[in-house]
Amino acid sequence: MAEDSVSKFLSVDGIPAKQLTTAALQSCLRAAAALHPQLKRAEAQYRASASKLVSLGAERTGARIPVDAKLTEATLRISHAAYAIVANPNVEMTPEFLELYVAIQAQLGQPESLPAVFEMFANKPKPVVKDGQIAYVKQNPNAAARAIEPAIADMALQTAIDAKSLDSALGIIESSYSLPAFKRQKLIKHGTAPALGFATLPFGIFGLSTGYAAYWQNTMDISTATGIGVAGISGYFLVVGSLGMIAKLSNKDQMKRVTWTPGTPLRYRWLREEERAALDKVACAWGFKEPWRHGEEMGPEWEGLKEYMGYRQMLLDRVEFMEGMS
Numbered sequence: 001m002a003e004d005s006v007s008k009f010l011s012v013d014g015i016p017a018k019q020l021t022t023a024a025l026q027s028c029l030r031a032a033a034a035l036h037p038q039l040k041r042a043e044a045q046y047r048a049s050a051s052k053l054v055s056l057g058a059e060r061t062g063a064r065i066p067v068d069a070k071l072t073e074a075t076l077r078i079s080h081a082a083y084a085i086v087a088n089p090n091v092e093m094t095p096e097f098l099e100l101y102v103a104i105q106a107q108l109g110q111p112e113s114l115p116a117v118f119e120m121f122a123n124k125p126k127p128v129v130k131d132g133q134i135a136y137v138k139q140n141p142n143a144a145a146r147a148i149e150p151a152i153a154d155m156a157l158q159t160a161i162d163a164k165s166l167d168s169a170l171g172i173i174e175s176s177y178s179l180p181a182f183k184r185q186k187l188i189k190h191g192t193a194p195a196l197g198f199a200t201l202p203f204g205i206f207g208l209s210t211g212y213a214a215y216w217q218n219t220m221d222i223s224t225a226t227g228i229g230v231a232g233i234s235g236y237f238l239v240v241g242s243l244g245m246i247a248k249l250s251n252k253d254q255m256k257r258v259t260w261t262p263g264t265p266l267r268y269r270w271l272r273e274e275e276r277a278a279l280d281k282v283a284c285a286w287g288f289k290e291p292w293r294h295g296e297e298m299g300p301e302w303e304g305l306k307e308y309m310g311y312r313q314m315l316l317d318r319v320e321f322m323e324g325m326s
Contacts, residue, residue, distance in 0.1 A: 006081040015090050015134060017125050025100040028082040031105035035078070035276060038071055038107060079110045086117060090134060090269055093121045095149055100155050111160035111219030116158070122146045122181060145187035148176035157278055161285045166301060169282050170308065177275035178312075186271065205233045257283045257294060264313045272312075279309055283316055291323045 005027040009020060082104045086097060097122050107115060125136035125236060139146060153176040160169035168210060209229030213222045219227070249266040258280040260269055269276075283305065287297050295317045306316045 006051050024085050031078050032104045036107045077109045090127050093124045099152050106159040109163050111163050111165050111168040112158045116174045118175035142180045144185040147181040173278045177278050183271045207326050256280050259315050259318045261313045261315050
């Protein structure tokens with residue numbers, strides 16, 4: 001059913017309507033949702049029949065759990081059908097289509113294509129009709145509008161973690177949280193209101209100082225009292241605000257295994273906090289679950305993960321922050 005819907009969709013000439021694209025993706029999502037319980041049942045049966053050591057080894061190495069060949073084929077066909085829809089050059093990549101695609105792959109447990117689709121979302125040209133012909137307008141991948149929404153990136157990352165695909169997890173982080181577009185979107189969303197407040201702060205301080213000089217004191221002339229009021233209120237906001245900002249940006253309570261290297265500027269820590277949190281989630285998923293065993297992980301995959309984080313000004317299992325080492 002999903003393949004029939006996709007074949008009809010791909011046979012449409014010109015730029016397909018958004019409703020048609022949504023309907024095609026939703027048909028794939030319904031098919032994926034129908035397969036999801038069967039995939040979970042096959043996984044549960046394997047875990048019940050396999051020995052504990054074999055299942056633990058599969059989890060540690062990221063090996064895929066064996067699934068019936070017909071079920072695997074159906075999963076791949078739905079995954080490829082969804083990819084064919086979003087990869088169609090006449091389909092404009094929108095956040096709604098991207099969310100549907102990620103939901104499909106999450107139901108199927110197939111995260112391998114998600115990094116490529118995230119890059120496609122940032123770089124895919126926009127199709128427009130110009131003089132009766134389809135033209136493709138180049139997009140700016142660094143624009144805030146091309147940023148992956150945090151909820152979509154989190155869903156994709158969880159899909160990669162559930163599938164035990166480390167390469168996909170790191171690729172998802174690189175193609176979402178690490179991009180300039182994500183940082184610009186965060187700066188616009190969370191930095192606009194504080195910036196406006198900071199810009200209007202001098203006028204508020206001057207108004208308070210003028211009111212103090214005119215109505216709340218009678219020992220100095222108005223100009224002297226206004227100057228003292230401006231200096232006092234400005235000093236209060238500067239000292240208290242600076243301490244509050246430093247405390248907020250240097251907070252480590254949310255960090256589990258991945259922390260910033262000493263000397264990393266506070267502005268970088270704030271802009272890249274989602275990237276650090278995602279890598280922290282990956283480290284917790286691939287490492288030992290027992291806190292007292294943190295730092296005992298070995299192997300080329302784990303060493304590569306530590307080196308990867310080091311290139312990004314992060315430390316995995318900083319000794320002084322580990323349990324029992326402070």
